[in-house]
Amino acid sequence: MLTVYGVPGWGSAISEVMLTLANIPYRFRNVDGFDQPGPQRDALLKLNPLGQVPTLQLDDGSVMTESAAVALMILDTRPDLAPAAGTPERQQFWRLLVWLVANVYPTFTYADYPERWTPDAPDQLRESCMSYRKSLYLWLESQLQASPYALGKEITLLDIYLCVMRTWGPRHQWFQENTPKISAIADVVCALPELQNVLRSNDIIG
Numbered sequence: 001m002l003t004v005y006g007v008p009g010w011g012s013a014i015s016e017v018m019l020t021l022a023n024i025p026y027r028f029r030n031v032d033g034f035d036q037p038g039p040q041r042d043a044l045l046k047l048n049p050l051g052q053v054p055t056l057q058l059d060d061g062s063v064m065t066e067s068a069a070v071a072l073m074i075l076d077t078r079p080d081l082a083p084a085a086g087t088p089e090r091q092q093f094w095r096l097l098v099w100l101v102a103n104v105y106p107t108f109t110y111a112d113y114p115e116r117w118t119p120d121a122p123d124q125l126r127e128s129c130m131s132y133r134k135s136l137y138l139w140l141e142s143q144l145q146a147s148p149y150a151l152g153k154e155i156t157l158l159d160i161y162l163c164v165m166r167t168w169g170p171r172h173q174w175f176q177e178n179t180p181k182i183s184a185i186a187d188v189v190c191a192l193p194e195l196q197n198v199l200r201s202n203d204i205i206g
């Protein structure tokens with residue numbers, strides 16, 4: 001059985017929720033504190049030189065990192081969790097999946113640890129990343145035309161990103177006031193019975 005190295009509510013939650021939706025069993029290893037020196041970080045660094053979660057160890061001992069790569073790996077066994085090939089929704093799925101990890105995720109890399117990058121002006125970096133991130137989410141909102149899910153009537157792995165990322169900065173209330181479509185999609189995902197346990201263990205629902 002594969003192992004997800006992560007911290008409840010962090011980036012590993014995206015992998016956990018995607019795996020649960022796909023009905024793929026996994027073991028969870030909590031590496032809380034991995035972003036500071038210590039045994040958790042040492043364990044993670046052995047697998048992932050970037051020291052990030054999610055990090056997965058697969059059945060054959062190989063390592064998988066990058067949430068979008070995890071999504072693609074899941075689609076190999078559960079192609080129904082993306083729009084069908086040959087449809088415009090499929091194109092938009094690839095585009096938004098890559099867009100999220102290429103553009104939104106790095107704002108966390110810099111803003112969560114601003115002193116790594118600009119030790120003299122950490123607050124400034126944190127604030128500029130946050131305002132850039134908000135502008136990205138506003139663009140994403142403008143791309144969302146369907147309901148109840150981002151790309152139509154069927155859930156895709158993209159919806160899982162929205163559900164988890166909505167709990168991160170700028171947080172629920174900002175999304176509700178500024179990106180009601182993202183909020184509504186996240187709410188629908190949060191209500192799915194098969195996801196209740198994993199959403200609760202990641203503090204995504206109460």
Ligand SMILES: N[C@@H](CCC(=O)N[C@@H](CS)C(=O)NCC(=O)O)C(=O)O
Pocket residue numbers: 010011012035050051052053054065066067068101105108109
């Ligand atoms: N591109 C990676 C980003 C993963 C990532 O940045 N995870 C954060 C936690 S949410 C992390 O591990 N941060 C610690 C660090 O970057 O040092 C992905 O999509 O999985």
